[in-house]
Structure formats: structure tokens, C-alpha cells
Amino acid sequence: MKESYVFYQGEIIRESQVNIGIRSKAFNYGLGCFEGIRAYWDDEKQQLYGFRLEEHYERLLESCKALYMDIPYTVEELCRWTVELLKKNEFKTTVYIRPVVYKGSDELTPTLYGDDDNRVLIYCQPLGSLVDKETLRVAVSSWRRISDTMLPPRTKPTAAYLNSALASLEALQNGFDEAVFLTDAGNVCEGPGENIFIVKKGKLITPPPSDHILEGITRDLVMELAKNELGMEVVERSISRTELYNSEEVFFSGTAMEVTSIVEVDRRKVGTGEEGKICKELKEIFQDVTRANNPKYAHYCTPVY
Ligand SMILES: Cc1ncc(COP(=O)(O)O)c(C=O)c1O
Numbered sequence: 169m170k171e172s173y174v175f176y177q178g179e180i181i182r183e184s185q186v187n188i189g190i191r192s193k194a195f196n197y198g199l200g201c202f203e204g205i206r207a208y209w210d211d212e213k214q215q216l217y218g219f220r221l222e223e224h225y226e227r228l229l230e231s232c233k234a235l236y237m238d239i240p241y242t243v244e245e246l247c248r249w250t251v252e253l254l255k256k257n258e259f260k261t262t263v264y265i266r267p268v269v270y271k272g273s274d275e276l277t278p279t280l281y282g283d284d285d286n287r288v289l290i291y292c293q294p295l296g297s298l299v300d301k302e303t304l305r306v307a308v309s310s311w312r313r314i315s316d317t318m319l320p321p322r323t324k325p326t327a328a329y330l331n332s333a334l335a336s337l338e339a340l341q342n343g344f345d346e347a348v349f350l351t352d353a354g355n356v357c358e359g360p361g362e363n364i365f366i367v368k369k370g371k372l373i374t375p376p377p378s379d380h381i382l383e384g385i386t387r388d389l390v391m392e393l394a395k396n397e398l399g400m401e402v403v404e405r406s407i408s409r410t411e412l413y414n415s416e417e418v419f420f421s422g423t424a425m426e427v428t429s430i431v432e433v434d435r436r437k438v439g440t441g442e443e444g445k446i447c448k449e450l451k452e453i454f455q456d457v458t459r460a461n462n463p464k465y466a467h468y469c470t471p472v473y
Contacts, residue, residue: 198327
């Protein structure tokens, strides 16, 4: 396999040149935050498109601010470096991009204070569908989602993904494909790495930011497409667990997961037990939008070549 290039501390270098110390605060305490971005390859146009790069880097800088990990780059600079990195790796396939900001110093205590140990790393890898199934069977987790008063999920902190991993582990060990979190107050929150939607009486409903979700960039797109392209009413409101059982459709959205139908929750069939009409339509529109084939949304796509 060709060695990959990464962005590290202001330059593009070979991945093997990056050295992350065993004593670093990121490794020992999970002091870091990250983003997950995709670049979509369009075979017909022989073009790779970074998808909503600006929104992802705006969210990363907001996370950095909240976590006291300021970095010396603007959104524009981070977008430019990302395009350079994709070019340097000569990708001709759909790619997952992972920017990480972390505390790199060896200091023993888990302090966030001080800018001298902030590191910025961006790596990428080819990624087709995240899961090898068209539809998912999920279970509500016995693990509750972390809240904004504990480990703010909106900052995409690396440490928070232990909460996600525990929920996924439980779901997989119990024979399901993925978990769904409830908040501490018992409302439906999100998946371990994706937002959740239900369709009820023709309305598209999704939990509000006040239910401790990550305000997903795919979630935002799904809401926009449902309103503009399908003429649906979109509602952000708290959802109860049993509403999942009685919805016409349930589906996940996320950069890695894209738009994926949920056909069973806690061993109860959702709707017909097959991918729903709305989810299917949104998926089809999503395919076009992410590859700059829909002029209305072409501004979300940054051509790499
Ligand atoms: C916990 C969590 N929720 C939701 C999402 C979906 O967000 P986005 O659509 O911006 O990828 C992600 C993925 O980043 C996530 O990790």
C-alpha cells in the first residue's frame, strides 16, 4: 500500500514521520476534539468533491474555542490544506477525512490551560459505505448519552467516544447493528456517531440541540432537503422512546453513516419493516448533492482537481 500523507503542524508530511508520545495528554486523558468529513468521488466527472468543508471546520474551531485548544488556522486555511492533502494523496475514490486537534505535551496533569501543546493533524482514508447493510436493527442502550454539563457532545471531544463505544458494544453483543442513546432525562438523543430522525404522519421529526445531540452537518442537510425537495414539515422536538416503535420510518444521518434506514427498534418492526419511502428519496437526493450533480446545492462541494 502507498504510504499516506498527512497534515501535521503546518505541513504535509508522510504519515510515518508523525510521532505521538506515549505520555501525551491526548493519549492519557483523551484531551482532544475532532471532525469527520467526506470527499465524494464522481466517476463520470473524474472529480473529487470535499463536502461542506467550511461547515466542518467552523464546527472544529467552535469545539477548539469551547475546549480551550485554540489553533493558529482559519477555516479558509484548513479548507485549503485539506484540498492540498487530498491532491497529494492522489485519491480517486470517496474518502473520509479526519482532522484532530489535541493536547500533545507530556505534562502529567490533564490541564487544558496553555496553547503551547496544541497539535493539529489531518489524515484521510478511502471509505465507501460505513456498514455493509442497507438497513439497520437497533436497540435503545442502557448507557445514557453524556450531556452538555458533563462532556459536551457538541464539541466532538475524543473522550466522548468511549460513551459511544460502550453503547455500540452492548448493541453488537446483543445481536443488533447499532445503539440509540437516550438522554439522562429519557428522551431519544442520537446514535453513537449519528443523528436520528423519525417520520410520523408525514412530518419529519428530530431531537433538538437542547437534547444534547451533536448538531450534525448531515442532519442539517437532511432537514433542508426534506423541506425544499420533498415539501415536508420538519420539526425539532424531544422524542420519546416508544415513539420510535410507532413511527412510519426511522433513520440515521451522519458523515460516516450517510443516510441509513432503521427497520427495527428493540425487536419491534418500524413501519413495514423495510426501508421507508422518505428515507429512500432522501438517500437518492443526497447521492446527487454530494457529488455536485444538483446545481442548487453545488456550493456545498469543493472540487479538488
Ligand atoms: C455523536 C455524533 N452524532 C452525530 C453525528 C453526525 O454529524 P455529522 O452529520 O456532522 O457527521 C456524528 C458524526 O460526526 C457524531 O459523532
